[in-house]
Amino acid sequence: MLGVFVRAALRPGMVKQCRPIRLTTRIPERSLVHQEGLPKLPVPSLKQTCERYLAALEPIVSEEELEHTRKLVEEFLKGGVGERLQKGLERRARKTENWLSEWWMQSAYLDCRMPVAVYTSPGVVLPRMHFQDRQGQMRFAAKLIAGVLDFKKMIDGETLPVEYLSGKPLCMDQYYQILSSCRIPGPKRDTVVNHAIGKIAPTHITVVHNFQFFVLDVYNSDDTPLTVDQLYMQLEKIWNSSLQTNKEPIGILTSQHRNTWGKAYNNLIKDKTNKESVRAIQKSIFTVCLDAPMPRVSDEMYQSRVAAQMLHGGGTRWNSGNRWFDKTLQFIVGEDGTCGLVYEHSPAEGPPIVFLIDYVVKYMQKTEMVRSPMVPLGMPQKLRFNITPEVKRDIERAKQNMNIMVHDLDVKVLMFSHYGKNVAKQHKLSPDGFVQTALQLAYYRMYDACCSTIETASLRMFKYGRTDAIRVTSVDSLKFVQAMQDPSKQNAERLQLLQKTIKTHQVNTYNAVHGQAIDRHLLGLKMLSIEDLTSIPEIYMDTSYAVAHHSNLLTSQVSSKTDCVMCFGPMVPDGYGVCYNSMDEHINIAITAFNSCEETNAGRFARAVEDALLDMRTLLEDAAPAKN
Numbered sequence: 001m002l003g004v005f006v007r008a009a010l011r012p013g014m015v016k017q018c019r020p021i022r023l024t025t026r027i028p029e030r031s032l033v034h035q036e037g038l039p040k041l042p043v044p045s046l047k048q049t050c051e052r053y054l055a056a057l058e059p060i061v062s063e064e065e066l067e068h069t070r071k072l073v074e075e076f077l078k079g080g081v082g083e084r085l086q087k088g089l090e091r092r093a094r095k096t097e098n099w100l101s102e103w104w105m106q107s108a109y110l111d112c113r114m115p116v117a118v119y120t121s122p123g124v125v126l127p128r129m130h131f132q133d134r135q136g137q138m139r140f141a142a143k144l145i146a147g148v149l150d151f152k153k154m155i156d157g158e159t160l161p162v163e164y165l166s167g168k169p170l171c172m173d174q175y176y177q178i179l180s181s182c183r184i185p186g187p188k189r190d191t192v193v194n195h196a197i198g199k200i201a202p203t204h205i206t207v208v209h210n211f212q213f214f215v216l217d218v219y220n221s222d223d224t225p226l227t228v229d230q231l232y233m234q235l236e237k238i239w240n241s242s243l244q245t246n247k248e249p250i251g252i253l254t255s256q257h258r259n260t261w262g263k264a265y266n267n268l269i270k271d272k273t274n275k276e277s278v279r280a281i282q283k284s285i286f287t288v289c290l291d292a293p294m295p296r297v298s299d300e301m302y303q304s305r306v307a308a309q310m311l312h313g314g315g316t317r318w319n320s321g322n323r324w325f326d327k328t329l330q331f332i333v334g335e336d337g338t339c340g341l342v343y344e345h346s347p348a349e350g351p352p353i354v355f356l357i358d359y360v361v362k363y364m365q366k367t368e369m370v371r372s373p374m375v376p377l378g379m380p381q382k383l384r385f386n387i388t389p390e391v392k393r394d395i396e397r398a399k400q401n402m403n404i405m406v407h408d409l410d411v412k413v414l415m416f417s418h419y420g421k422n423v424a425k426q427h428k429l430s431p432d433g434f435v436q437t438a439l440q441l442a443y444y445r446m447y448d449a450c451c452s453t454i455e456t457a458s459l460r461m462f463k464y465g466r467t468d469a470i471r472v473t474s475v476d477s478l479k480f481v482q483a484m485q486d487p488s489k490q491n492a493e494r495l496q497l498l499q500k501t502i503k504t505h506q507v508n509t510y511n512a513v514h515g516q517a518i519d520r521h522l523l524g525l526k527m528l529s530i531e532d533l534t535s536i537p538e539i540y541m542d543t544s545y546a547v548a549h550h551s552n553l554l555t556s557q558v559s560s561k562t563d564c565v566m567c568f569g570p571m572v573p574d575g576y577g578v579c580y581n582s583m584d585e586h587i588n589i590a591i592t593a594f595n596s597c598e599e600t601n602a603g604r605f606a607r608a609v610e611d612a613l614l615d616m617r618t619l620l621e622d623a624a625p626a627k628n
């Protein structure tokens, strides 16, 4: 593919003091210029990782398992295997710009064969809008498109403000991967293409309504973006020429298991028209899904219903066919005032996406629809698909699987309104550590045990950095949750344990964002042993390793200025996916689980989290007055 950059082939100490981490932005700075000065992702010391690995296992495996693992770790350290792999990893770090990014891209995303819908693509729920008809829907969508195009100007001009974490500039590369990009299924491994880097950058978006896709050119002949008014008129044309509701939901194919979709994709693009239509979607800057109204639910259920709509579209009767799940960015605007987005995860993490949302929301607030002089604009091109019997069969299969997935996903959005970041801050505690500890307490109360819990930490302090994992469950967190359940314990002792737990979490966070966590280092050593074709070291075949990587709680904080919440599916069949946005005065928390697992229940877990947050505040207030 000429001029197309394949993202898959990417260009490629213990902390004593730990201060709160602060995310800020600075303007103006050409965001790609600063990239060159970013440090490389370090390779932590082998001894440090082994020690931290054993410490992370302590609260989640039995004494016997831990003892067995200690021996394996010692062998790994002293027997020469670990040292050899470590040297190989250090060599790779010297030779590449980031020793991890390509491996991570492959193992976390492109090799992953589960459907992207629900399993890897996060959704974002935006505040409910007050329109209830198609005019409102299209006015909103037109403004939103204009806002994203305004944001794109900063990407095109490389004038995006550089973000800083604790005074250190962050890698801005992910922002350059989210527009004009798309994932492409392969029979064994997918790829991601970024058309923005080609010689001719795309000038169109795709709009989908009633399962029918349209190419909408969003620039005038003088390269200026269409105005909100012009966009509105074009959307109206699209709406009016896609009134039939009996169309084949071709987009549903993208929700399939990746091997299945990979095969179906080859069937689909055998036909020249289909191939051109698929290419138009892949190349588009982004997609806008004009969704049909969903069944009404109570106010209490509304956010949860929207989260589900963002993650899967609600099933084949509703909007699941109104998507191209491989597309990196899909904004969703429902006729009933629903709005949000779903994004394919491989090119970027949540923070750049919500930064874009914050920008667009602000843009929309200050932009009014101004009647512009009537410049005749062409009819947006409808994308045609020839549905052969083979394609029809693939669609039917995809529809069945989608409906199973929809029934299986259990979603609960908790809008915790009692307090927000303010309470933890007043008590000189990290708000993130506070919420994470509440999740630990909620889980322990429900299951009388703690579990492997990971929280995503950004590695963007390093060039092409993506993420590592903060191991949340610690010996300290276990002691705290046990003390909370033990009536013989006094509040003063519980408070001390809470403070210690949060401190430990903050140290682990600091280590993770500075490239000193354990998960990616262990992954790197394992990947190297696979590439070297040597036998995989015993520590990876051990039960403890499996327990540590079966994270029943997959968690992430994605904060934004907009009152929204990101959501994603669980990592394991018997686990929870928990994503939260801690705002000053309240916390939005999206919880997912699978209905097919008898032990999990998103609603029950949400109630347990709410109780835990309330009990922890009571504990703070009873035992220690806030320090203002």
Ligand code: COA
Pocket (backbone or CB within 6 Å): 020, 021, 022, 023, 122, 349, 350, 351, 421, 424, 425, 426, 427, 428, 429, 430, 431, 432, 433, 456, 457, 458, 459, 467, 509, 513, 556, 557, 558
């Ligand atoms: N006393 C008072 N205030 C404190 C404090 C303390 N002891 N500790 C922290 N704070 C303050 C911080 O200064 C910060 O202030 P701000 O609101 O003015 O910015 C605020 O509390 C939040 O800090 P904290 O809650 O500790 O967390 P964080 O914002 O540093 O976030 C991570 C921690 C791990 C979430 C973040 O570093 C990160 O990596 N985010 C990316 C996650 C990601 O990529 N997710 C992807 C999902 S797809």
